[in-house]
Amino acid sequence: METTTRRVFYTAFFNVNKSLQCLRTPMGGGTRFATRAMSTTRCLRAKPPPAKKAQKKPLDYKPSSRRPPPRPSAPPPIPPKPHTNPLRYRTIPIVFGGITLFSLSAYIAYLCISLSKTPSHPVPTDPAQQSDVSHRYDDIAKTFDASVDWTESLMGLVKLRKRLAKEAKGDVLEVSVGTGRNLEFYNFDGSASVKGKEGGGGKVESFTAVDKSAEMVEVAREKFGKLRPDSKPGGVKVRWVVGDASSPAQIPPAPNQKDGKYDTVLQTMGLCSVTDPIAFLKHLGEIVKPGEGRILLLEHGRGKWSWLNDILDKFAEGHAREFGCWWNRDLEGIVKESGLEVVRFETWHGGTTAWVELRKGKCDGGNVKEAGKEKKSDGGKKGWW
Numbered sequence: 235m236e237t238t239t240r241r242v243f244y245t246a247f248f249n250v251n252k253s254l255q256c257l258r259t260p261m262g263g264g265t266r267f268a269t270r271a272m273s274t275t276r277c278l279r280a281k282p283p284p285a286k287k288a289q290k291k292p293l294d295y296k297p298s299s300r301r302p303p304p305r306p307s308a309p310p311p312i313p314p315k316p317h318t319n320p321l322r323y324r325t326i327p328i329v330f331g332g333i334t335l336f337s338l339s340a341y342i343a344y345l346c347i348s349l350s351k352t353p354s355h356p357v358p359t360d361p362a363q364q365s366d367v368s369h370r371y372d373d374i375a376k377t378f379d380a381s382v383d384w385t386e387s388l389m390g391l392v393k394l395r396k397r398l399a400k401e402a403k404g405d406v407l408e409v410s411v412g413t414g415r416n417l418e419f420y421n422f423d424g425s426a427s428v429k430g431k432e433g434g435g436g437k438v439e440s441f442t443a444v445d446k447s448a449e450m451v452e453v454a455r456e457k458f459g460k461l462r463p464d465s466k467p468g469g470v471k472v473r474w475v476v477g478d479a480s481s482p483a484q485i486p487p488a489p490n491q492k493d494g495k496y497d498t499v500l501q502t503m504g505l506c507s508v509t510d511p512i513a514f515l516k517h518l519g520e521i522v523k524p525g526e527g528r529i530l531l532l533e534h535g536r537g538k539w540s541w542l543n544d545i546l547d548k549f550a551e552g553h554a555r556e557f558g559c560w561w562n563r564d565l566e567g568i569v570k571e572s573g574l575e576v577v578r579f580e581t582w583h584g585g586t587t588a589w590v591e592l593r594k595g596k597c598d599g600g601n602v603k604e605a606g607k608e609k610k611s612d613g614g615k616k617g618w619w
């Protein structure tokens with residue numbers, strides 16, 4: 235009996251012990267499973283046998299016993315360069331150079347095209363044989379300024395216009411006024427600072443502008459309105475006349491003079507487009523005050539070199555058709571033929587641009603000094619042109 239009791243006791247103890255071992259294993263699960271396992275004599279889940287360790291293969295290479303040389307320390311980072319525009323100080327020259335180059339090539343192309351159209355017959359240089367092309371200005375009035383602006387600036391013509399217009403004073407008549415390219419330079423206010431550089435000049439008392447082309451006059455009028463928007467009535471009297479300046483009937487008399495003659499008659503780049511330039515100048519002599527009145531002209535025509543005149547002659551017809559002006563006229567000859575007293579005849583650009591001052595003789599009631607005894611100079615010696 236005692237033996238049996240002992241056996242039961244040992245068996246029970248053994249089973250409890252075994253169940254407790256099952257509970258301690260990770261596969262043992264939760265409390266519910268443990269309770270059930272305790273009621274059985276065997277553990278439901280046996281501990282998995284330990285996996286056989288994979289045998290390591292020996293490496294084929296032997297690691298170097300030498301230690302790698304220490305890496306050179308990295309150079310300090312280069313600070314980022316400040317963001318600079320490589321064209322910063324060159325934009326204006328580049329743009330200006332580009333425009334000049336483009337214009338030059340366009341002009342050369344134009345010359346080449348015109349050359350191909352050059353007629354085989356000899357081109358007339360005598361104004362009497364040159365056709366009237368002045369009607370062209372009706373068509374090109376709106377684009378005229380833009381087409382001549384840069385060439386005039388480049389050639390220094392704007393400065394010459396300024397100097398010429400500042401010489402005008404009293405009752406002023408501008409013939410062939412065109413688009414009014416001289417308007418901004420007149421001394422309408424009588425300010426001392428704008429007195430003429432040539433020693434003359436003064437205040438403009440009245441201003442009369444004449445041109446054959448109504449379209450050109452319209453552009454000039456608009457320009458004047460913008461230049462002097464605040465011009466009050468009672469100030470300088472300004473008149474705009476559409477008419478032929480070579481016709482005496484179409485020029486109104488000077489408003490402040492008993493004899494109706496003008497103190498100053500001015501014209502720029504006009505002799506090239508009038509039909510009869512000699513008769514035109516003679517007529518100007520009739521409407522300016524004899525003796526003290528001044529005829530001031532800035533004109534263009536033939537030069538002093540034959541090669542240059544050959545080019546002008548070659549392209550004269552095409553240019554006249556396109557721009558309404560004959561650029562191969564002999565200015566000196568025209569001035570001499572006019573019979574007016576030549577006060578000044580100065581040229582630039584190889585003789586193609588001329589500043590001309592003429593006067594109507596006083597003493598002999600219209601007879602004039604022999605033309606050609608003028609103070610003559612050539613501005614070409616002063617400048618690159």
Ligand SMILES: C[S@@+](CC[C@H](N)C(=O)[O-])C[C@H]1O[C@@H](n2cnc3c(N)ncnc32)[C@H](O)[C@@H]1O
Pocket residue numbers: 368371409410411412413414415444445446447450477478479480501502503504507508509559
């Ligand atoms: C080359 S443009 C010169 C315009 C302006 N004087 C200038 O300097 O820019 C010539 C001008 O003379 C004008 N013209 C030509 N013959 C004329 C005439 N007989 N009477 C008045 N104007 C004339 C044309 O209409 C044109 O406006």
